[in-house]
Amino acid sequence: MSSTATAHHEHPENATLFVANDSRAHWHDQSLWFVRSKRDKAAATLPEWEELRVRASQIKQHTMSRLADHLEEFERNATKLGAVVHWARTPAEHNEIVLSIIQKHAGKKIVKSKSMLTEECHLNPYLERHGIEVTDTDLGEWIVQLLGQPPSHIVMPAIHIKREEIGELFHKHIGTDKGATDPPYLVNAARGELRRKFLEADIGITGVNFAIAGTGGFVVCTNEGNADLGVSLPKIHIACMGIEKLIPRAADLGVFLRLLARSATGQPITTYSSHFHGPREGGELHIILVDDGRSDILGSPEFRRSLNCIRCGACMNTCPVYRRSGGHSYETTVPGPIGSILAPSRDAKTHKSLPFACSLCGSCSDVCPVKIDLHTQLLTWRREIAVRGLLPWSKRFSMKLGRVVLGNTWLFTTAGRVGRWVFPLLPRFLVYNRLNPWGKQRELPPMPKQSFRELYRQRKRP
Amino acid sequence: MPRVGLFVPCYVDQLYPQVAMATLELLERYGCEVEFPPAQTCCGQPMANTGCTDDAKPLAEKFLSIFKDYEYVVCPSGSCTAMVTHHYEELLHGNADYEALRKKTFELCEFLVDVLKIEKVEGSFPYKVGLHNSCHGLRELRLGSGSERMVPAFNKAGQLLSGLEGIELVSLKRPDECCGFGGTFAVAEEAVSCMMGLDRIHDHEQAGAEVMTAGDMSCLMHMYGLIHRQKKPIQVMHVAEILAGRQPS
Numbered sequence A: 001m002s003s004t005a006t007a008h009h010e011h012p013e014n015a016t017l018f019v020a021n022d023s024r025a026h027w028h029d030q031s032l033w034f035v036r037s038k039r040d041k042a043a044a045t046l047p048e049w050e051e052l053r054v055r056a057s058q059i060k061q062h063t064m065s066r067l068a069d070h071l072e073e074f075e076r077n078a079t080k081l082g083a084v085v086h087w088a089r090t091p092a093e094h095n096e097i098v099l100s101i102i103q104k105h106a107g108k109k110i111v112k113s114k115s116m117l118t119e120e121c122h123l124n125p126y127l128e129r130h131g132i133e134v135t136d137t138d139l140g141e142w143i144v145q146l147l148g149q150p151p152s153h154i155v156m157p158a159i160h161i162k163r164e165e166i167g168e169l170f171h172k173h174i175g176t177d178k179g180a181t182d183p184p185y186l187v188n189a190a191r192g193e194l195r196r197k198f199l200e201a202d203i204g205i206t207g208v209n210f211a212i213a214g215t216g217g218f219v220v221c222t223n224e225g226n227a228d229l230g231v232s233l234p235k236i237h238i239a240c241m242g243i244e245k246l247i248p249r250a251a252d253l254g255v256f257l258r259l260l261a262r263s264a265t266g267q268p269i270t271t272y273s274s275h276f277h278g279p280r281e282g283g284e285l286h287i288i289l290v291d292d293g294r295s296d297i298l299g300s301p302e303f304r305r306s307l308n309c310i311r312c313g314a315c316m317n318t319c320p321v322y323r324r325s326g327g328h329s330y331e332t333t334v335p336g337p338i339g340s341i342l343a344p345s346r347d348a349k350t351h352k353s354l355p356f357a358c359s360l361c362g363s364c365s366d367v368c369p370v371k372i373d374l375h376t377q378l379l380t381w382r383r384e385i386a387v388r389g390l391l392p393w394s395k396r397f398s399m400k401l402g403r404v405v406l407g408n409t410w411l412f413t414t415a416g417r418v419g420r421w422v423f424p425l426l427p428r429f430l431v432y433n434r435l436n437p438w439g440k441q442r443e444l445p446p447m448p449k450q451s452f453r454e455l456y457r458q459r460k461r462p
Numbered sequence B: 001m002p003r004v005g006l007f008v009p010c011y012v013d014q015l016y017p018q019v020a021m022a023t024l025e026l027l028e029r030y031g032c033e034v035e036f037p038p039a040q041t042c043c044g045q046p047m048a049n050t051g052c053t054d055d056a057k058p059l060a061e062k063f064l065s066i067f068k069d070y071e072y073v074v075c076p077s078g079s080c081t082a083m084v085t086h087h088y089e090e091l092l093h094g095n096a097d098y099e100a101l102r103k104k105t106f107e108l109c110e111f112l113v114d115v116l117k118i119e120k121v122e123g124s125f126p127y128k129v130g131l132h133n134s135c136h137g138l139r140e141l142r143l144g145s146g147s148e149r150m151v152p153a154f155n156k157a158g159q160l161l162s163g164l165e166g167i168e169l170v171s172l173k174r175p176d177e178c179c180g181f182g183g184t185f186a187v188a189e190e191a192v193s194c195m196m197g198l199d200r201i202h203d204h205e206q207a208g209a210e211v212m213t214a215g216d217m218s219c220l221m222h223m224y225g226l227i228h229r230q231k232k233p234i235q236v237m238h239v240a241e242i243l244a245g246r247q248p249s
């Protein structure tokens, strides 16, 4: 969610607004489908693609099965390399740790490369409240920061913004020519501005893509090199990671790096895969390990596998609902299929509409590079929501009624016969009205005179 | 002679009797002894997909008692078949009869290709046809390879259809995107559901399809609703109807 708390809306409400702008919704759908198609082409170049997915999934499942041990191993090795490791149970603890490090060094200006974890913890508004300037240095993230919006996608945070709007925004904030939409021109202008921020910064914050238990090092993947710049100029580097980012050995890294960029954008590998092993000379490296509900998910057998996620965004790009409702419609830091599993784990009541924002097509489970059974978990969440009594009354009631009618052959056949007989006789306004969402844009099927069972009975008795 | 229990989805029984009839004729044509047990109603998928497991369970038990003694159970719907073969596990686990049922329940095209080993269906259908790959058939039953997975390409319905004389299967820009039906999703997320359906129809139209076909009538019911509201010329027919020799109206 954005830094300013706004009223919560259910997904269908937000989606309806997004779809209402037909040309924009189609533009959004096509932009993301283009990324999905690039992913298909990239994946097809590796004959061992499906084997890699199996391997990645196994490594992650193994890691999760002994996460505590691996985390301690990581802490030991990272400390040996000279890093300081911090543990945070909650976003609040995480933010306090970051602030205390900044204050210890009397820092004022921070540059931050892309990190969904710090979004999850709402770090920016927290630091701003304490008088600290934070600049997101990933171009997409900087764009949404200037707009005062949260990212709408975890890999392409500004995928919902059109080029013309970026031109307009840059004109307002950094004085580019009015009406300019030429990407190289705009990117150059942004680069100039961001370079200044890098030079002025006291401290650099990064996320972490993979932390390696066996070495105590970690890897950050970017396409813009902004993570490297952000921690090469300032002397202090703070790396923030969820505890699920761990892999056991350096040898496992290849499996994930090959899958990550191909799944995310269709590139063979991200432009920069930056390895950090301890602080630079004369500098400090802090690593903050954040739980924020992850150990609860680890404790639930049905949802444990959602912690395998390497945040490639492929499930968003392929999701027919995400593409047509936009990332903001989910009102969560991580949107799309994986977000619709993670969000209710934190707060089922607020996010109860998300597991239903899904046609159960299963495409997400098949693109996921770490083979998370996403659509099955979404289905499991629906059951969980029903069990907790969070289903709306109308759904609950119609399913109870369905159970009675469909459970009884006579009731079922009679209801069918009456329906088929009555519907065609009704005047249109009684069938097609506000109470019938089916009929808003769709006709009902033609009502045949006889059901199959009636025809079958007659056929058998010639 | 394989003894087949014909499993007809509840809405097909009531709204699309011609699809069930085509299925019956097709199975008989290939030498099956087919019986439609009249006690059947619904497999319980609407409840299960809404999260109401308790309401789905009695329907699963009823289904099992009706179908457990057949040699095979065949259904003209990938979605309803997947409910039985993939999702009853949760409702009936540990039940030995269910274990047996799961192994002998098949979607129609799957049964024709994998069990009856039909290589070519006789008949002609001189039209341009767009094959819509319904999701549960594709991604749960694996009736086709699916564009997400890097495996050798195959498609059971496509393979059967392409044997018909005169048929031309058109190629789509998005070969297996969801149509947006999704059961209660069609109503709960009406806006997105209809946009998805219209996008699918448009893809088939631009490819020149005269007839859209699918293994699931529910997808086609949704798209028929959109097509007819907009008075588009494209027609919808279930795969079973085309294979059984029916022609567009």
Ligand code: SF4
Pocket (backbone or CB within 6 Å): A263, A308, A309, A310, A311, A312, A313, A314, A315, A316, A338, A367, A368, A369, A370, A371, A372, A374
């Ligand atoms: S769930 Fe899978 S596909 Fe989705 S972002 Fe995570 S790793 Fe990628």
